[in-house]
Amino acid sequence: MSDQTTYKKLVIHILILAFLFNLVWEVLQGPLYEGFQYNIKHISICALASVADAMWVMLLYYIFALIYRDFFWIQKLKKKRIVLVILVGGMGAILSEMSHVSADHWAYAESMPIIPVIEVGLSPFLQFLVLPILIYLISKYFLKAYG
Numbered sequence: 001m002s003d004q005t006t007y008k009k010l011v012i013h014i015l016i017l018a019f020l021f022n023l024v025w026e027v028l029q030g031p032l033y034e035g036f037q038y039n040i041k042h043i044s045i046c047a048l049a050s051v052a053d054a055m056w057v058m059l060l061y062y063i064f065a066l067i068y069r070d071f072f073w074i075q076k077l078k079k080k081r082i083v084l085v086i087l088v089g090g091m092g093a094i095l096s097e098m099s100h101v102s103a104d105h106w107a108y109a110e111s112m113p114i115i116p117v118i119e120v121g122l123s124p125f126l127q128f129l130v131l132p133i134l135i136y137l138i139s140k141y142f143l144k145a146y147g
Contacts, residue, residue, distance in 0.1 A: 006072075006143070006146045007071050007072075009142075009146055010071075010072070010074075010139060010142075010143055010146070011058070011061075013139050013142055014057065014058065014061060014135060014136070014139050015054055015057075015058060017135045017138060017139065018053065018054035018057035018058065018131070018132075018135050019050050019051065019053075019054040020050075021131050021134065021135060022049070022050040022053035022054060022057075022127070022131060023046060023047060023050040025053075025127050025131060026046035026047075026049050026050050026053070027043060027046045029123040029124070029127070030042060030046060031109065031111065032108065032109055032111055032112040032121065032123050033106050033107065033108060033109055033112070034106070034107040034108065034109045035107075036109070053127070053131075056089075056092060056096075056128070056132075057131070057132050057135055060085060060088060060089060060092075060132050061074075061136070063088070064081070064084070064085065072143065074136045074137075074139055074140045074143065075140060075143060075144075077136055077137060077140050082133055085132055085133055085136065086129050086132075086133060089128040089129055089132045089133075090125065090128060090129050092128060093120070093124055093125045093127065093128035093129070094118055094120050094125065096124075097120040097121060097124050097125065098118070098119075098120060101119075101120075108121050
């Protein structure tokens with residue numbers, strides 16, 4: 001790696017964005033889950049979920065860094081890479097949601113739109129289609145500013 005300072009800034013930037021964007025998403029989708037209330041207990045649960053979500057965004061980043069053998073792969077974030085990130089993120093969301101719902105970690109409220117066949121909530125599925133790409137695209141812009 002040629003520029004460790006830029007790499008460290010990039011990782012911190014991705015982590016902060018991932019946590020904040022996922023926290024907002026988690027809080028906004030809260031009413032789609034059974035028993036959710038806007039109180040400190042449920043907001044804290046959303047914050048904890050956002051830490052896990054941020055780790056997933058970082059895991060995706062590192063998976064693709066290994067595949068492309070480039071820690072700065074988001075600089076070349078074109079259509080093909082975007083589609084691959086969306087596919088991997090979507091598959092991760094499906095597996096995660098199926099696992100958590102079947103283990104009774106949470107349940108969907110009647111208001112949650114469900115994706116037929118796979119029986120996964122639409123909102124958490126969209127979360128991992130949209131947010132990683134948005135975070136990487138914003139980070140790509142800031143990466144240019146670092147250089």
